[in-house]
Amino acid sequence: EVQLVESGGGLVQPGRSLKLSCAASGFTFSNYGMAWVCQAPTKGLEWVASISTGGGNTYYRDSVKGRFTISRDNAKNTLYLQMDSLRSEDTATYYCASVRYNSFAYWGQGTLVTVSS
């Protein structure tokens, strides 16, 4: 069974950093692209970042370029999102997702990030 389990969320002050993790199991992690998607409270889905199978190609939405870094460790079956210079508007639930057919086929349960002083 495919499982994606996010961790690392919490309350953080504006301007500080946070690193999210997504532990994958039930599939060959290294064979699939991965992504992070966020959802602010009561709002819709927003794609945040994506990474290729080997990690050599990364893509970001404009609002996080230069502040967030997506990475992966295929030996540990884990996806990461390093979030720096956090802003209040980054407050959201962050989901990791695995890519099939260029779509986000499997999703974790999400981890909540709250940016507030």
Added chain:
Amino acid sequence: NIVMTQSPKSMSISVGDRVTMNCKASQNVYNNIAWYQQKPGQSPKLLIYYASNRYNGVPDRFTGSGYGTDFTLTINSVQAEDAAFYYCQRIYNSPYTFGAGTKLELK
């Protein structure tokens, strides 16, 4: 960047009805569209990829169609468990933009 516009924002439907919701891309995205369902308190689930391909285990009452800039998700004979938000997404090329969603409520 391509903008994905969904309509209507919400709809109220009776069980057994047929429902159609729309997704319009601001530029040609060919068939590079996915549809997702999200129920309250749950993670999204992939329904349709490449505009018209039903994902594993998705009931055949869900049908996707369209090409270019105009796309449609149709649910035949809506069931109570279909009450949810539905999102379209541009896929294949970054940015992988989502639409704002359509809320489907059951009367």
